[in-house]
Amino acid sequence: MNETDFIAALRRLPLHAGARGLEDDAAVLEIGGETLVLTHDTMVEGVHFLSTQDMADVAWKLVATNLSDLAAMGASPVGVLLSHTLGDGDEAFLAGLDDVLTHYGVGILGGDTVRGNGMRTLGLTAIGRATHTPVPSRAGAQVGHGLYVTGTLGEAMLGFEAMRDGTEADPAAYTRPLARVAEGEALAPHVSAMMDVSDGLLLDAFRLAEASALSIAIDMSACPVAEPERMMECLTWGDDYELLFTLPEGTKPPVQATRIGTVEPRGFAPLFVDGEPVTNREGLGYTHEQAAPPPSG
Amino acid sequence: MNETDFIAALRRLPLHAGARGLEDDAAVLEIGGETLVLTHDTMVEGVHFLSTQDMADVAWKLVATNLSDLAAMGASPVGVLLSHTLGDGDEAFLAGLDDVLTHYGVGILGGDTVRGNGMRTLGLTAIGRATHTPVPSRAGAQVGHGLYVTGTLGEAMLGFEAMRDGTEADPAAYTRPLARVAEGEALAPHVSAMMDVSDGLLLDAFRLAEASALSIAIDMSACPVAEPERMMECLTWGDDYELLFTLPEGTKPPVQATRIGTVEPRGFAPLFVDGEPVTNREGLGYTHEQAAPPPSG
Numbered sequence: 001m002n003e004t005d006f007i008a009a010l011r012r013l014p015l016h017a018g019a020r021g022l023e024d025d026a027a028v029l030e031i032g033g034e035t036l037v038l039t040h041d042t043m044v045e046g047v048h049f050l051s052t053q054d055m056a057d058v059a060w061k062l063v064a065t066n067l068s069d070l071a072a073m074g075a076s077p078v079g080v081l082l083s084h085t086l087g088d089g090d091e092a093f094l095a096g097l098d099d100v101l102t103h104y105g106v107g108i109l110g111g112d113t114v115r116g117n118g119m120r121t122l123g124l125t126a127i128g129r130a131t132h133t134p135v136p137s138r139a140g141a142q143v144g145h146g147l148y149v150t151g152t153l154g155e156a157m158l159g160f161e162a163m164r165d166g167t168e169a170d171p172a173a174y175t176r177p178l179a180r181v182a183e184g185e186a187l188a189p190h191v192s193a194m195m196d197v198s199d200g201l202l203l204d205a206f207r208l209a210e211a212s213a214l215s216i217a218i219d220m221s222a223c224p225v226a227e228p229e230r231m232m233e234c235l236t237w238g239d240d241y242e243l244l245f246t247l248p249e250g251t252k253p254p255v256q257a258t259r260i261g262t263v264e265p266r267g268f269a270p271l272f273v274d275g276e277p278v279t280n281r282e283g284l285g286y287t288h289e290q291a292a293p294p295p296s297g
Numbered sequence: 298m299n300e301t302d303f304i305a306a307l308r309r310l311p312l313h314a315g316a317r318g319l320e321d322d323a324a325v326l327e328i329g330g331e332t333l334v335l336t337h338d339t340m341v342e343g344v345h346f347l348s349t350q351d352m353a354d355v356a357w358k359l360v361a362t363n364l365s366d367l368a369a370m371g372a373s374p375v376g377v378l379l380s381h382t383l384g385d386g387d388e389a390f391l392a393g394l395d396d397v398l399t400h401y402g403v404g405i406l407g408g409d410t411v412r413g414n415g416m417r418t419l420g421l422t423a424i425g426r427a428t429h430t431p432v433p434s435r436a437g438a439q440v441g442h443g444l445y446v447t448g449t450l451g452e453a454m455l456g457f458e459a460m461r462d463g464t465e466a467d468p469a470a471y472t473r474p475l476a477r478v479a480e481g482e483a484l485a486p487h488v489s490a491m492m493d494v495s496d497g498l499l500l501d502a503f504r505l506a507e508a509s510a511l512s513i514a515i516d517m518s519a520c521p522v523a524e525p526e527r528m529m530e531c532l533t534w535g536d537d538y539e540l541l542f543t544l545p546e547g548t549k550p551p552v553q554a555t556r557i558g559t560v561e562p563r564g565f566a567p568l569f570v571d572g573e574p575v576t577n578r579e580g581l582g583y584t585h586e587q588a589a590p591p592p593s594g
Contacts, residue, residue: 001387003410009391016376016404027406029376031426032329038406040378040422046414079313079326081337083380083420090298091306098310107313109324109335112420113300117343121418123380123409125337127326 020137023211025069025195026128028135035130037075041066042083045119053163055089056096057175058122063100065198066126067179068241072196073135074188075128077104077181082111083123104181132188136245141193141212145246147261148253150183153201153242154226154234177241183255187245190254194245200238200285202271205261206278208244209270217272218261236285317434320508322366322492323425325432332427334372338363339380342416350460352386353393354472355419360397362495363423364476365538369493370432371485372425374401374478379408380420401478429485438490438509438543444558445550447480448539450498451523451531474538480552484542487551491542497535497582499568502558503575505541506567514569515558533582 001009011022018029018038026039041062043049049058067077080101084093101107109127141147159174161167180196187194193212197204201223209216225234246263247253269277271284278284298306308319315326315335323336338359340346346355364374377398381390398404406424438444456471458464477493484491490509494501498520506513522531543560544550566574568581575581 001383003383003412006381006383006387006391006410009388010379010405010410013391013395014398014402014404016406018376019404019406022405022407027376027378029406029424031333031375032331034329034331036328036333038378038422038424040380040408040420042380042382042409042411042418042420044382044411044414044418047412079315079324081324081335081422082307083337083339083418084303085339085341085418086298086300086303090303094303094306094310101311105311107311107316108307108319109313109316109326110319111337112339113303113307114339114341114418115300115344116416116418117341118415119413121339121341121380121382121411121413121420123337123339123418123420125335125378125422127335129328 023139024137025072035133035135037070037073037128037130037135038125039066039069040123040125041069042121042123044121055093059093059096060100060176062122062124064177064179065241066124067104067181068196068198070126070128071179071181071184072194072243073130074132074184075130076185077106078127078129079107079109081109081125084111084113085116085120085122086113087116087120131185136188136191136194138193138195138208138211141208141214141246141263143214143263143265144249145192145263146249146259147216147246147263148257148259149197149201149242149244150180150255150257151240151242152224152226153240154230154237156239157233157237158226174239177239179241180243183243186254187243190247190251191245192248194243197240197242197244198238200236202235202273203281203285204244206271206281206284213266215264215267215270215272216261217264220274222258222260224258238285320436321434322369332430332432334367334370334425334427334432335422336363336366337420337422339418339420341418352390356390356393357397357473359419359421360394361474361476362538363421364401364478365493365495367423367425368476368478368481369491369540370427371429371481372427373482374403375424375426376404376406378406378422381408381410382413382417382419383410384413384417428482433485433488433491435490435492435505435508438505438511438560440511440560440562441546442489442543442560443546443556444513444543444560445554445556446494446498446539446541447477447552447554448537449521449523450537450539451527451534453536454530454534455523471536474536476538477540480540483551484540487544487548488542489545491540494537494539494541495535497533499532499570500578500582501541503568503578503581510563512561512564512567512569513558514561517571519555519557521555535582
């Protein structure tokens with residue numbers, strides 16, 4: 001089975017109401033007068049990270065990508081559970097884990113450590129506390145609202161190339177991405193919909209439109225990209241961990257962000273890029289059916 | 298690094314207070330007016346399950362072992378997050394997952410589905426609600442208290458052998474273990490210490506003694522085992538998912554259980570078996586430094 005089919009099948013199993021139909025970046029659990037937000041991301045050696053990568057960076061990214069999912073829900077990180085496969089670079093992994101936990105002020109709650117059998121799989125469950133209810137979702141976009149994105153798209157791609165080619169450019173945008181935790185909390189009370197841009201802006205915008213059952217029109221020339229002559233790559237490569245959100249017309253974003261489009265009534269396609277309809281997800285961004293990133297040179 | 302060294306190093310990183318020093322079966326998170334219990338177990342193909350095993354059974358065991366950790370804390374299951382690596386037998390995996398979630402009345406909250414790269418790794422985070430506070434721990438045993446265990450030890454071993462050898466004996470104790478969720482809830486208000494027996498009775502009793510900084514004396518002839526002529530194997534093979542707990546002298550267990558020993562002041566060793574001191578863990582049970590179970594014939 002591929003990822004899409006498997007998730008579709010999961011949706012037919014008993015789901016907790018807080019799963020939000022497995023459509024959002026994280027689950028929402030109301031408990032004891034509070035609202036918790038829970039997410040889990042898994043990274044496979046040779047698929048999501050390279051065997052030659054510094055394991056300190058891999059640890060950083062494992063935590064940061066999960067905190068990005070919490071950020072997309074406006075949640076403040078509480079703690080993490082680590083699923084660790086033992087292997088080369090464990091000391092470096094621990095050092096990187098220390099860095100990222102200290103950076104975000106988050107503590108380890110638990111997890112499991114196992115002996116591996118070939119390529120390693122690393123997992124992290126992150127738990128956060130909602131700072132605003134209702135917790136933002138991908139499904140709340142409304143006609144006429146503006147579409148915004150934080151930061152600059154394509155920087156992770158350039159960072160990956162710097163790492164791969166050993167150039168002098170800084171690979172940090174790829175190796176040590178930052179989760180927009182503070183921005184997510186500031187945005188949560190204002191947005192009609194929010195998600196993080198993990199798999200490429202166009203694919204994630206397509207998903208937001210689908211979840212909201214509306215269309216999104218993106219003005220490509222407005223998109224903040226790291227290398228304008230490689231616009232399409234910047235909008236599809238992914239791994240940027242910026243926040244994509246919608247705001248009512250006239251509402252100014254409380255954080256630095258760029259308006260890149262508008263929510264429209266559901267038209268012929270969920271996504272329009274410079275007026276051209278995009279009817280399917282193919283080529284829009286990173287999916288698990290794609291090949292792994294090329295091995296480091 | 299081996300598992301012990303890695304976990305020792307993790308303890309020097311930022312820990313959440315609810316991690317209980319990574320000594321217990323699960324973490325404890327006080328939130329609002331409730332107490333949550335969180336645990337994560339990981340299963341690696343060729344290490345924790347065989348490539349030839351029915352993936353429906355693997356799904357069952359992945360959930361049941363996590364619920365067993367919740368049971369050890371007297372927690373009632375709330376939901377799970379699944380980390381799934383795609384591969385052969387996904388349809389069977391989903392069917393087994395449906396079975397076990399339905400059996401325990403638990404829903405999926407979220408997770409991640411990834412493309413694998415060789416042997417698969419499956420993970421599950423289970424979240425429960427404490428039914429009694431303070432939540433039982435391994436560290437609460439007190440001198441003079443009785444040591445008890447539920448069920449019969451060694452049944453998982455016999456189940457594994459039935460599966461491996463294709464005999465007519467029922468392999469379910471190994472392939473579809475039951476988590477003692479109801480028993481854990483009934484016991485929680487009464488026990489001074491509790492844990493589940495996942496890695497073998499003797500190893501887990503050793504750990505309980507160490508966590509409580511006391512000694513435990515076990516009367517081997519009192520231990521309920523599936524095959525008395527293989528007593529030592531039954532007490533060390535593991536995978537039984539029974540509950541091991543201590544009760545004040547004179548307190549009758551509210552569930553069916555067998556008294557197998559007594560908590561004593563810390564003596565020469567943490568564990569005494571029929572009066573013989575056991576000073577180190579070697580040979581007491583399953584650890585990740587051991588080889589995988591033998592491949593199916």
